[in-house]
Amino acid sequence: MANLETTYLGLKLKNPVVVSSSGLTNSVDKIKKLEEAGAGAVVLKSLFEEQINHEINHEIKTGHGFDYPEAVDYIRGYTRDHSVASYLQLIREAKAATGIPVIASINCFSADEWVNFAQEIQDAGADAIELNVFRVNTNKNSAAEDYEQLYFDIAEMVNEVITIPVSMKIGPYFSNLVKMVDRFSVSGVKGVVLFNRFYEPDIDIYTLQLKSAEVFSTPADIRQSLRWVAITSSKVKNIDIAASTGIHDGAAIVKQLLSGAQVAQVCSAVYKNGPTVITRMIDFIEKWMKEKNFSSIADFRGKMGYRSIKNPVMYERAQFMKYFSNFE
DSSP, X not given: OOBOOEEEXXXXXXXXXXXXXXXXXXXXXXXXXXXXXXXXXXXXXXXXXXXXXXXXXXXXXXXXXXXXHHHHHHHHHHHHHHHHHHHXXXXXXXXXXXXXXXXXEEEESSSSGGGGHHHHHHHTTOSEEEEEEOOOOOOTTSOHHHHHHHXXXXXXXXXHHOOSOEEEEEOSXXXXXXXXXHHHHTTTOOEEEEOOOOOOEEEETTTTEEEEOOOSOOGGGHHHHHHHHHHHHHHOOSOEEEEESSOOXXXXXXXXXXXXXXXXXXXXXXXXXXXXXXXXXHHHHHHHHHHTTOSBGGGTTTTTSTTTSSOGXXXXXXXXXXXXXXXX
């Protein structure tokens, strides 16, 4: 039987299928079903800084008798403590009920006291922390360097207070993504997740209202992450790459491993097909490895990465020259 074991963030996983942060991982019962289906690890649903701030503001706006600053401070503290306490309990219960790595997730957009929750998360037993960072920069006068520095400030502050490994879940919107990943690698970050799937707006032209675009990914969405997993895994050492977005079957996981990923994070496929899709993914990987005579994932990881193929410029090509040159 093929050996599907891998490592990610220094953690030993029985296979490279990781269920990403979502509503799929917000309860112990759900996590146990994912483990039974074969998941190698889970990333818990994020503790959202933005959501907690929204709850605080709602309580203050709708409350009565909060004319005193002390009352407002109490509401802020209570709301934060309640949200964090519930999250810490989920970590403890998930660790007690399962035997797979449990990675906590913090969705934050500022380098302030929110990172201090990382210490509590570590104390609750989380095996690692995934920092989910993104801010829409609409200030035309701001410098790109200032925007990027936010990511490093958050990562450095978290690394100062914990010893468990930290990964950064980021989007593709950087002028030099390879440099960003390289800076993460020398700043104590142990892994990066490529890429985050963000909320995208859409417009209802009949009601003239903003609405959310499609939430779930499609198999075609793998193309962007595949390119950058292949490039960053070849050019940046001492950091683990987790592929994410557009991974809907075992073949997609094999592609990401071939490009150099340590693990693949799945989400939309599980929402659409249930936890048993994980079992089918694992079965496909095992069958494919047997057909190719690979006894372990290490035998083929990165085999199609940027530095491993004869013509790496294929990963750099941005235009459809080959396709459109055949048409007048």
